[in-house]
Amino acid sequence: MLKQRYDVIIIGAGPAGIFTALELAERCPDKQVLMVDTGREIAKRVCPARTTGKCVHCTPCAIVHGWAGAGAFSDGKLSLSEEVGGHISDYMSHEEAQALIRRADETYLRFGAPEVVHGLDDRKVDEIAYEASRYNIRLVPCPVRHLGTEHAGEVLRAMHDYLVQQTNTTFAELTTAQRILVRDGRADGVVLQGPDGQTQEVHAPYIVAAPGRGGADWLSEQVKALGLKTRNNEVDIGVRVEVPNSIMDHLTRYLYEAKLVYYADTYENKVRTFCMNPGGVVSEEHYEGGIAVVNGHSYGDAKLRTGNTNFAMLVSTSFTEPFDQPIRYGRYIAQLGNMLTGGPIMVQRLGDLLKGRRTTVSRLARSTTIPTLKTAVPGDLSFVLPPRHLTSIIEALRAFDHIAPGLFSKNTLLYGVEVKFYSSKVLVDTHFETPIQGLYTIGDGAGITRGLMQASVTGIKVADHIAER
Numbered sequence: 001m002l003k004q005r006y007d008v009i010i011i012g013a014g015p016a017g018i019f020t021a022l023e024l025a026e027r028c029p030d031k032q033v034l035m036v037d038t039g040r041e042i043a044k045r046v047c048p049a050r051t052t053g054k055c056v057h058c059t060p061c062a063i064v065h066g067w068a069g070a071g072a073f074s075d076g077k078l079s080l081s082e083e084v085g086g087h088i089s090d091y092m093s094h095e096e097a098q099a100l101i102r103r104a105d106e107t108y109l110r111f112g113a114p115e116v117v118h119g120l121d122d123r124k125v126d127e128i129a130y131e132a133s134r135y136n137i138r139l140v141p142c143p144v145r146h147l148g149t150e151h152a153g154e155v156l157r158a159m160h161d162y163l164v165q166q167t168n169t170t171f172a173e174l175t176t177a178q179r180i181l182v183r184d185g186r187a188d189g190v191v192l193q194g195p196d197g198q199t200q201e202v203h204a205p206y207i208v209a210a211p212g213r214g215g216a217d218w219l220s221e222q223v224k225a226l227g228l229k230t231r232n233n234e235v236d237i238g239v240r241v242e243v244p245n246s247i248m249d250h251l252t253r254y255l256y257e258a259k260l261v262y263y264a265d266t267y268e269n270k271v272r273t274f275c276m277n278p279g280g281v282v283s284e285e286h287y288e289g290g291i292a293v294v295n296g297h298s299y300g301d302a303k304l305r306t307g308n309t310n311f312a313m314l315v316s317t318s319f320t321e322p323f324d325q326p327i328r329y330g331r332y333i334a335q336l337g338n339m340l341t342g343g344p345i346m347v348q349r350l351g352d353l354l355k356g357r358r359t360t361v362s363r364l365a366r367s368t369t370i371p372t373l374k375t376a377v378p379g380d381l382s383f384v385l386p387p388r389h390l391t392s393i394i395e396a397l398r399a400f401d402h403i404a405p406g407l408f409s410k411n412t413l414l415y416g417v418e419v420k421f422y423s424s425k426v427l428v429d430t431h432f433e434t435p436i437q438g439l440y441t442i443g444d445g446a447g448i449t450r451g452l453m454q455a456s457v458t459g460i461k462v463a464d465h466i467a468e469r
């Protein structure tokens with residue numbers, strides 16, 4: 001049974017919530033902090049699809065819910081630039097963002113993150129950026145600390161053990177925040193539903209809502225009910241590209257992740273590479289409602305590396321009035337892909353796409369790029385992606401071939417659909433505080449971030465603000 005009163009309640013135990021708790025423990029160790037999460041403690045999080053390749057639709061889904069949030073099974077790439085992984089630079093200066101990234105990075109190191117940082121060879125990075133600029137491609141420089149899928153969970157587990165064993169933090173698993181309580185314009189508490197289905201009111205003057213993308217709809221409903229304003233975010237739709245390492249390794253060797261941006265010739269849509277995994281594997285992931293979308297990851301351990309590199313090529317779209325349902329649009333496109341394959345991810349060779357024909361099992365068998373996602377079904381992405389997206393991706397691939405020769409090849413594999421939904425942005429001040437005093441909204445669920453590092457930074461910033469009050 002939880003107490004009736006705490007100093008701070010944190011909703012969501014992803015990186016945003018964890019870093020709030022870590023900083024509070026550091027800055028004001030006497031404060032009683034309650035963290036709640038719909039999912040389980042990290043040691044109990046098991047995703048059957050990771051071993052069987054089949055999603056059995058667990059409730060709650062172990063991939064996105066529980067201690068460490070969506071970061072638990074992630075590839076653990078910590079992007080050390082504020083230009084990558086979210087919008088924190090809309091809320092603070094470059095200097096402050098860099099200082100907070102350094103603080104968060106030191107904390108990751110303290111809990112066991114590997115020392116190596118990729119992309120620090122400025123001379124080489126400048127050379128690649130210079131070469132890219134000749135073809136209208138922008139390279140976004142971003143040093144990366146790579147935890148690797150096998151280490152990300154360990155680091156986040158060490159944070160759990162420290163917080164629950166050595167600080168005044170209580171963690172309640174399988175506990176869902178149902179309603180945020182406000183009294184006289186101030187945060188007052190949360191109605192929680194525990195593992196036994198019973199509800200309980202718990203009070204605190206500070207509430208930090210960090211529910212991630214898994215809890216974004218819930219947060220939207222809450223803030224609307226409280227009369228707070230939100231703004232739609234963009235939706236990124238595209239494919240995951242897979243090629244032999246030999247095509248990308250002159251870039252990934254120095255950068256780890258080559259963040260490339262190209263404005264497509266026909267539609268001038270922004271196309272960007274995202275989540276590059278040298279020696280990695282393509283994976284299938286499921287959103288609520290059973291929608292299968294493609295993703296990718298790689299292991300820090302050299303022995304587990306494959307002969308392929310994969311990365312996302314995403315086309316960003318911001319819809320204007322009257323349309324205000326970008327997430328629904330993205331889900332619709334992903335469902336279309338699932339409908340044509342009977343459920344799984346679709347894969348097509350670039351050569352087949354350009355010839356206007358589907359990839360079949362026998363055509364795929366002739367590919368020199370061996371797919372790492374064995375469950376992908378060969379098909380035709382032109383039946384799935386809108387022409388605007390498909391044309392923009394093809395034009396960007398052709399441009400990127402100048403700096404990664406061999407990328408625009410018949411055997412380049414395209415998996416669909418990769419969709420990145422971003423939650424509606426809750427309108428907050430520069431401390432991530434809503435107009436309701438003491439109520440903060442942070443991380444991916446508040447539409448502010450899209451990655452581990454920036455989510456962590458939002459947690460630190462909120463803890464600083466609470467500590468100074």
Ligand SMILES: Cc1cc2nc3c(=O)[nH]c(=O)nc-3n(C[C@H](O)[C@H](O)[C@H](O)COP(=O)(O)OP(=O)(O)OC[C@H]3O[C@@H](n4cnc5c(N)ncnc54)[C@H](O)[C@@H]3O)c2cc1C
Pocket residue numbers: 011012013014015016017036037038039064065066067068069070071072073074075076077078079085175176177178210211212213214215216218285295442443444445449450451452453455
């Ligand atoms: C497969 C995958 C790979 C990724 N790889 C990378 C990577 O390499 N690098 C990178 O920077 N980012 C990566 N990301 C993204 C990264 O994991 C997220 O950006 C980050 O976890 C966001 O942190 P967060 O704390 O805002 O939310 P989350 O990590 O999503 O945590 C939110 C938590 O809140 C809980 N919650 C939701 N609603 C409620 C409620 N009502 N009550 C109680 N609890 C609730 C959820 O159960 C969840 O545990 C990856 C994501 C995925 C899915």
